[in-house]
């Protein structure tokens with residue numbers, strides 16, 4: 001079988017280079033912040049795949065269990081022609097849905113969208129071999145680029161999915177505008193499938209983001225290596241320590257890189273020199289933990305009406321299927 005070419009939304013590196021403005025802004029403010037999108041260069045995406053297999057990191061296997069359990073039902077309810085996944089990564093969990101669709105659909109197409117070209121290319125090639133009856137095209141780009149592209153390239157009935165609780169990495173305002181944009185890409189009758197991590201005791205949450213093998217620490221620190229190669233930086237990784245704590249007021253994990261010694265960092269390509277004090281930290285990620293009923297209401301306010309919700313036996317993770 002001839003492999004489909006990878007469709008590139010825009011020039012990946014050029015696009016992210018422009019985004020360096022957010023690095024300047026984030027490192028110039030107090031407290032310092034960096035966007036979690038900088039986790040996902042190719043080494044970072046591989047580290048994330050490792051996180052997904054950690055015993056402490058329950059979200060991936062819990063969501064995979066729900067998907068495996070209910071994929072046939074989801075396919076039967078939705079029966080769309082076009083399946084679109086935002087932030088597809090390795091598309092591992094999605095295979096339950098593709099297998100279910102392959103059984104019922106005559107022709108359908110799957111568009112995995114990710115910001116990391118290496119993992120996207122590899123997974124598209126593997127999926128094309130495994131699912132010869134499904135038309136598979138990878139799209140390389142950020143969520144923003146992807147949603148703009150999808151809004152103006154509507155072909156046929158759609159199910160858009162956003163799994164892994166990636167929605168939790170947005171703050172409330174970002175979440176609101178993301179859902180508005182999602183609703184814009186869908187036509188009446190189309191579906192949105194959302195995976196969200198639910199609230200649970202602090203010790204389980206903190207263990208999931210402070211694993212004993214140090215993979216999450218390596219993932220967090222890799223963001224600085226990414227900035228070093230992308231923006232000609234000189235971050236000394238050994239001067240920072242990973243820290244993840246649960247903020248019970250805002251129901252979110254906060255991941256930080258904690259500076260161990262006062263020093264300067266230079267990012268030559270951004271013409272930026274930043275001073276770090278011992279004890280100060282960079283907020284690299286929030287990971288919000290949700291409540292199903294509240295999320296269903298928020299989705300409804302965007303015209304995304306819940307058709308069915310699934311969860312696991314412990315109520316740790318939720319999958320919401322909604323329809324426009």
Ligand code: AVI
Nearest residue numbers: 051164165166168169216287
């Ligand atoms: C991608 N995202 C949903 C993960 C999360 O759990 O917030 C990223 C992650 N960060 C640390 N571990 C996993």
